[in-house]
Amino acid sequence: MTRALIAFLFSTFLFSLFVSSSAAQTCKTNTFSFSNKYSSCNDLPVLNSFLYWTYDPSTNTLDFAYQHI
Structure with a gap:
Protein backbone atom coordinates (compact mmCIF):
# COMPACT_ATOMS: atom_id res chain seq x y z
CA MET A 1 0.00 0.00 0.00
CA THR A 2 1.12 3.52 -0.63
CA ARG A 3 1.94 5.94 2.15
CA ALA A 4 -1.01 8.14 1.22
CA LEU A 5 -3.46 5.25 1.56
CA ILE A 6 -1.96 4.19 4.89
CA ALA A 7 -2.15 7.77 6.18
CA PHE A 8 -5.75 8.06 5.03
CA LEU A 9 -6.77 4.79 6.71
CA PHE A 10 -5.00 5.73 9.93
CA SER A 11 -6.59 9.18 10.08
CA THR A 12 -10.01 7.65 9.36
CA PHE A 13 -9.48 5.22 12.22
CA LEU A 14 -8.50 8.03 14.61
CA PHE A 15 -11.47 10.12 13.55
CA SER A 16 -13.88 7.24 14.17
CA LEU A 17 -12.46 6.79 17.68
CA PHE A 18 -12.95 10.48 18.43
CA VAL A 19 -16.53 10.51 17.13
CA SER A 20 -17.55 7.37 19.00
CA SER A 21 -16.08 8.58 22.30
CA SER A 22 -17.76 11.99 22.15
CA ALA A 23 -21.09 10.46 21.15
CA ALA A 24 -20.99 8.16 24.18
CA GLN A 25 -21.62 10.99 26.62
CA PHE A 34 -24.30 23.49 37.53
CA SER A 35 -26.12 20.31 36.41
CA ASN A 36 -27.55 19.74 39.88
CA LYS A 37 -29.34 23.08 39.55
CA TYR A 38 -31.53 21.79 36.71
CA SER A 39 -34.29 19.21 37.07
CA SER A 40 -34.21 17.97 33.46
CA CYS A 41 -31.72 17.37 30.71
CA ASN A 42 -31.92 16.37 27.04
CA ASP A 43 -29.09 14.87 25.04
CA LEU A 44 -28.53 16.51 21.66
CA PRO A 45 -26.21 13.92 20.07
CA VAL A 46 -26.23 15.41 16.57
CA LEU A 47 -24.89 18.66 18.02
CA ASN A 48 -22.67 16.96 20.65
CA SER A 49 -24.55 19.04 23.19
CA PHE A 50 -26.87 18.99 26.18
CA LEU A 51 -29.86 21.12 27.11
CA TYR A 52 -30.61 21.52 30.82
CA TRP A 53 -33.75 23.16 32.16
CA THR A 54 -36.03 23.69 35.13
CA TYR A 55 -39.57 25.01 34.83
CA ASP A 56 -41.28 26.51 37.88
CA PRO A 57 -45.04 26.65 37.24
CA SER A 58 -45.72 28.69 40.39
CA THR A 59 -43.70 31.62 39.02
CA ASN A 60 -44.02 30.75 35.32
CA THR A 61 -40.23 30.84 34.90
CA LEU A 62 -37.92 28.70 32.84
CA ASP A 63 -34.24 28.40 33.71
CA PHE A 64 -32.10 26.68 31.07
CA ALA A 65 -28.54 26.10 30.00
CA TYR A 66 -26.94 24.81 26.80
CA GLN A 67 -23.62 22.98 26.84
CA HIS A 68 -21.59 22.05 23.77
CA ILE A 69 -18.82 19.48 24.16
Whole structure:
Protein backbone atom coordinates (compact mmCIF):
# COMPACT_ATOMS: atom_id res chain seq x y z
CA MET A 1 0.00 0.00 0.00
CA THR A 2 1.12 3.52 -0.63
CA ARG A 3 1.94 5.94 2.15
CA ALA A 4 -1.01 8.14 1.22
CA LEU A 5 -3.46 5.25 1.56
CA ILE A 6 -1.96 4.19 4.89
CA ALA A 7 -2.15 7.77 6.18
CA PHE A 8 -5.75 8.06 5.03
CA LEU A 9 -6.77 4.79 6.71
CA PHE A 10 -5.00 5.73 9.93
CA SER A 11 -6.59 9.18 10.08
CA THR A 12 -10.01 7.65 9.36
CA PHE A 13 -9.48 5.22 12.22
CA LEU A 14 -8.50 8.03 14.61
CA PHE A 15 -11.47 10.12 13.55
CA SER A 16 -13.88 7.24 14.17
CA LEU A 17 -12.46 6.79 17.68
CA PHE A 18 -12.95 10.48 18.43
CA VAL A 19 -16.53 10.51 17.13
CA SER A 20 -17.55 7.37 19.00
CA SER A 21 -16.08 8.58 22.30
CA SER A 22 -17.76 11.99 22.15
CA ALA A 23 -21.09 10.46 21.15
CA ALA A 24 -20.99 8.16 24.18
CA GLN A 25 -21.62 10.99 26.62
CA THR A 26 -25.14 11.48 27.91
CA CYS A 27 -26.79 13.75 30.45
CA LYS A 28 -26.18 11.07 33.07
CA THR A 29 -22.46 10.72 32.32
CA ASN A 30 -21.65 14.33 31.47
CA THR A 31 -20.18 16.57 34.15
CA PHE A 32 -21.47 20.12 34.19
CA SER A 33 -20.71 22.27 37.22
CA PHE A 34 -24.30 23.49 37.53
CA SER A 35 -26.12 20.31 36.41
CA ASN A 36 -27.55 19.74 39.88
CA LYS A 37 -29.34 23.08 39.55
CA TYR A 38 -31.53 21.79 36.71
CA SER A 39 -34.29 19.21 37.07
CA SER A 40 -34.21 17.97 33.46
CA CYS A 41 -31.72 17.37 30.71
CA ASN A 42 -31.92 16.37 27.04
CA ASP A 43 -29.09 14.87 25.04
CA LEU A 44 -28.53 16.51 21.66
CA PRO A 45 -26.21 13.92 20.07
CA VAL A 46 -26.23 15.41 16.57
CA LEU A 47 -24.89 18.66 18.02
CA ASN A 48 -22.67 16.96 20.65
CA SER A 49 -24.55 19.04 23.19
CA PHE A 50 -26.87 18.99 26.18
CA LEU A 51 -29.86 21.12 27.11
CA TYR A 52 -30.61 21.52 30.82
CA TRP A 53 -33.75 23.16 32.16
CA THR A 54 -36.03 23.69 35.13
CA TYR A 55 -39.57 25.01 34.83
CA ASP A 56 -41.28 26.51 37.88
CA PRO A 57 -45.04 26.65 37.24
CA SER A 58 -45.72 28.69 40.39
CA THR A 59 -43.70 31.62 39.02
CA ASN A 60 -44.02 30.75 35.32
CA THR A 61 -40.23 30.84 34.90
CA LEU A 62 -37.92 28.70 32.84
CA ASP A 63 -34.24 28.40 33.71
CA PHE A 64 -32.10 26.68 31.07
CA ALA A 65 -28.54 26.10 30.00
CA TYR A 66 -26.94 24.81 26.80
CA GLN A 67 -23.62 22.98 26.84
CA HIS A 68 -21.59 22.05 23.77
CA ILE A 69 -18.82 19.48 24.16
